[in-house]
Amino acid sequence: GESVGLHLPTLSVQEGDNSIINCAYSNSASDYFIWYKQESGKGPQFIIDIRSNMDKRQGQRVTVLLNKTVKHLSLQIAATQPGDSAVYFCAENTGRGGTSYGKLTFGQGTILTVHP
Amino acid sequence: DGGITQSPKYLFRKEGQNVTLSCEQNLNHDAMYWYRQDPGQGLRLIYYSQIVNDFQKGDIAEGYSVSREKKESFPLTVTSAQKNPTAFYLCATDRDTYTGELFFGEGSRLTVL
Secondary structure, X not given: OOOEEOOOOEEEEEXXXXXXXXXXXXXXXXXXXXXXXXXOOOOOEEEEEXXXXXXXXXXXXXXXXXXXXXXXXXXXXXXXXXXXXEEEEEEEEOOOOHHHOOOOEEOOOEEEEEEO | OOOEEEEOOEEEEOOOOOEEXXXXXXXXXXXXXXXXXXXXXXXXXXXXXXXXXXXXXXXXXXXXXXXXXXXXXXXXXXXXXXXXXOEEEEEEEEEEOOOOEEEEOOOEEEEEO
16 A cells, blocks of 8 residues: 655654665655644644645745655745754645545654753 | 543553543544554554544454543543553544644553563
């Protein structure tokens, strides 16, 4: 079946550095991609999303890049802070309607650790 | 504030027992979901419901059951038929029906002794 995966399961950075978390996806029909942040013992929180007709989207300190040619998604966090330490998941949605309605396929997750 | 309430947060059960996890939302979202999360793995879909009195199996529905009698409530029962029930269970609603973005509860951790 289709799947979403991550290149690196762990990432360790110093406070103030920029972080880049990568994600590979395999379903070329995926229409939306979403990044979630999950802190220990809590539910995932939405960070940013991007639609397949875009290649870049920026939020507050975060940027998501989409490369459809190689089916690659990345999350960039600028000036990483200790509070950014968490597990980051990418998820893909193949679109609205039918059996794919609201069903996201999640990657394994990358553990980001930020050292003060 | 609107949100999703899952209870209990921690639950222990003996093998062979059924257990029901509660999920209540006051967001007025139509669709609700149950995901299972195991260490080092992504979230896997158990069941979802788009409207009251209707629900569909997800990717790993075996050993689980749900009901959707009210829009606000979507309880999940982990039955004795579930061979490996120890996991972190997450309930979610459809925050954005266009993108499929989900809004998650805080989760319930089930441990089978």
